[in-house]
Amino acid sequence: MRSLRAAAATAGLLLTVLIPATAHAGARAEANAAEPENVALTATASASYTPGWVTADNINDGVLPTGPIGPNEDVWNTWPQVGEQWVQLDWPTAVTVGRSRVWFTQDIDGDGFGVAPPSAWKLQYRTAAGVWADVEQPSAYGTQATDWNTVTFAPVTTTSLRALLTASGAEEGKGAPGVQEWEVFDNGAAPQYQVEVQAKTQCFGGTAFASVNARNADDEPLTIALSTPFGARTATGVAPGRSAYQSFNARTATVAAGSATVTVTGPAGTSEIKAPYPAVTC
Structure with missing residues (x-):
């Protein structure tokens, strides 16, 4: 079964969990298909x-x-x-x-x-x-x-x-x-794809950045959209094994803990996941 994997960077810890496309990182759940709703x-x-x-x-x-x-x-x-x-x-x-x-x-x-x-x-x-x-x-x-x-x-x-x-x-x-x-x-449950997502915060020259990397671990090209409160980027036709990456400039020295949104679109439709990142003060 296809799944969406998220890796969340926390203070000194990189946590990888298996989650369905609609869950948040840090929780483990089976990706069972939902019944169609009216x-x-x-x-x-x-x-x-x-x-x-x-x-x-x-x-x-x-x-x-x-x-x-x-x-x-x-x-x-x-x-x-x-x-x-x-x-x-x-x-x-x-x-x-x-x-x-x-x-x-x-x-x-x-x-x-x-x-x-x-x-x-x-x-x-x-x-x-x-x-x-x-x-x-x-x-x-x-x-x-x-x-x-x-x-x-x-x-x-x-x-x-x-x-x-x-x-x-x-x-x-x-x-x-x-x-x-x-x-x-x-159509019931959202389609699920093998995508490894990592979101983290870091400092460059006293300015905070939120970085998001999404690697296509699936067997087909995908469109991957990365979005944070500091900007967004969409990469089309991301080949298997390749990644969509962006470091977003927060234009401030302090960033509160939050989450990036990664939207993945392929032949079966679109899935979305939230990838949390930690607070940082530069």
């Missing part, structure tokens, strides 16, 4: 149109549907609006997701008035450039109102995901799209 629960919902008796945040309130119709306090729809509509989830920080599922609403009277699953729909994510793009490699987009419509796709890292819905009806009030619940799942 990150929709932490998102803010919005929509192209919402009538006054429902709210957009009903779609991610965690209330699980049991049939084609749900109470107004647990559903969202665009009635009587038809045409192209959308619902959107926004996160305060980026999430990496690759699976989603939607439970639609079916509530149509004998004259065709009411709410129905869309005739077609698709998922889009906001790219790093701030534009919308279709998810790639999606599985089939189902349109049931009696069960989940699950879609898997190539994982994306984003702060926003939206579902574009094409109403099943063309006449106002007939076949407006409705959603009972929308779930979006992350």
